Amino acid sequence: MKRLIYTLLAAAAIPLAGAGAQKTPQVRAYVKPDSVRLGDCFEYVIEVERDLAQVTNFPVFAKRTDGQRPAGEADVELVEEMPVDTLSREGRMLRLRKRYRLQIFDEGRVDMGRGQVLYADKNIVDTLYGEDTVFLTVAVMQIDTTAQGPLDLKGQKGMPFRLGEVGGYLLWGLAALLLLAGLLYGAKRLLARYGKGFGDIFRPAPPLPPHVVAIRALEALNHRKLWQNGSYKSYYSELTDILRTYIAGRYGIGAMEMTSDEILAAVRVLSEEELPKKAAMDLTAILRDADLVKFAKAEPDAEQNENDYTKAYYFVEETKRQETEPSEGEGIENS
Numbered sequence: 001m002k003r004l005i006y007t008l009l010a011a012a013a014i015p016l017a018g019a020g021a022q023k024t025p026q027v028r029a030y031v032k033p034d035s036v037r038l039g040d041c042f043e044y045v046i047e048v049e050r051d052l053a054q055v056t057n058f059p060v061f062a063k064r065t066d067g068q069r070p071a072g073e074a075d076v077e078l079v080e081e082m083p084v085d086t087l088s089r090e091g092r093m094l095r096l097r098k099r100y101r102l103q104i105f106d107e108g109r110v111d112m113g114r115g116q117v118l119y120a121d122k123n124i125v126d127t128l129y130g131e132d133t134v135f136l137t138v139a140v141m142q143i144d145t146t147a148q149g150p151l152d153l154k155g156q157k158g159m160p161f162r163l164g165e166v167g168g169y170l171l172w173g174l175a176a177l178l179l180l181a182g183l184l185y186g187a188k189r190l191l192a193r194y195g196k197g198f199g200d201i202f203r204p205a206p207p208l209p210p211h212v213v214a215i216r217a218l219e220a221l222n223h224r225k226l227w228q229n230g231s232y233k234s235y236y237s238e239l240t241d242i243l244r245t246y247i248a249g250r251y252g253i254g255a256m257e258m259t260s261d262e263i264l265a266a267v268r269v270l271s272e273e274e275l276p277k278k279a280a281m282d283l284t285a286i287l288r289d290a291d292l293v294k295f296a297k298a299e300p301d302a303e304q305n306e307n308d309y310t311k312a313y314y315f316v317e318e319t320k321r322q323e324t325e326p327s328e329g330e331g332i333e334n335s
Contacts, residue, residue: 025050027130029115035137038107041079042136044100046115051092056128057118058084058098074112075105110136210249211320217242218313227305232298235305236290239312243286246316251275260287279318282311 026049036042048056061078080101087095104110115130221242226235244255244263251274253266264284267275286308292298300308 023051025054025056025117025119025128027115027117027128029112029130029132029134031112031134031136034135035139036104038138038140039103039105041101041103044102044112044134046098046117046130047087048096048098048117050094050096052094053092055120056096057120059116059118061100074110076102077105079103104136104138107138107140110138112136209321210246211316213249214242214246214316215313217245218309218316222309227300227302232293232300232305236293236308239308240287240290243283243312243315250319250321260291263287274319276318279315282315286311286315 028047028049030045032043032045046058048058050056061081078100082099082101085097085099087097089095112134114133117128119126119128218239221235221238226232226238240260241256244258247253247255247263247267251267251270253263255263255266258266264287267280267283289298289300289304289308293300
């Protein structure tokens with residue numbers, strides 16, 4: 001406890017009239033509790049009983065700034081310093097108390113010294129000590145490592161469930177469900193107006209009729225202007241591929257793997273209602289001209305190229321499957 005130092009008093013500023021006739025102040029020091037564990041906090045208390053006219057000053061705890069502890073000094077640290085309390089007053093006698101909250105880092109029976117205060121009397125400044133030395137017993141928890149092996153980590157402590165923790169999420173979730181239900185109901189009413197259901201949204205669109213696919217492909221070929229740029233072979237190859245694809249879809253003939261002669265032989269068995277004579281003649285002319293260009297490297301003139309395109313276009317139009325109009329009341333669903 002050597003770090004308890006005093007604040008010097010200016011003797012000239014202290015009214016000491018008549019102090020010499022007074023009884024010397026009595027000092028008492030103690031700790032509470034008197035037994036702690038290593039690292040625990042305790043209170044170091046100094047009490048002084050003196051006359052009203054006498055002057056005493058309690059020590060100030062000096063903190064170490066260098067981190068070093070002098071030999072023989074208790075390893076304590078100041079946690080809190082409380083103000084001076086007046087415990088009692090009887091006539092001219094006062095009983096004062098000063099408390100220091102400390103933390104101990106020594107073990108065993110630690111000598112905390114005797115309580116001390118600074119006392120000023122006329123021209124004398126002296127230190128007064130308590131009668132008894134203060135001791136503090138510091139215990140260390142002993143662990144028998146031979147009797148008990150290492151223990152596993154404890155599981156996470158369960159906490160009681162509180163509705164308030166998830167109440168906000170439940171309200172937002174309920175609002176989202178109500179909004180979704182409203183959107184689904186509105187979509188269902190809108191689809192019902194057009195005679196459709198939710199299944200129609202995800203159902204793939206039906207395939208286009210073969211003649212629609214062929215007409216679109218012919219129009220795209222015409223816009224590319226292949227023969228106008230001298231690409232005769234590419235022009236007739238694509239023209240015949242369009243017709244082969246159409247014949248396969250319209251009549252169920254594997255025209256994509258057939259030669260021109262095999263295609264013509266296969267369509268001859270069709271009835272005139274399915275394949276009019278003019279359409280058969282146009283198909284024969286187109287395939288013959290295409291073979292001359294692709295295999296004999298012929299270069300037809302502009303008129304022939306345009307005629308073959310026109311023949312292909314009308315071949316599709318004349319042979320397409322006629323769509324029957326639904327009778328009244330047939331195919332009509334809820335509107």
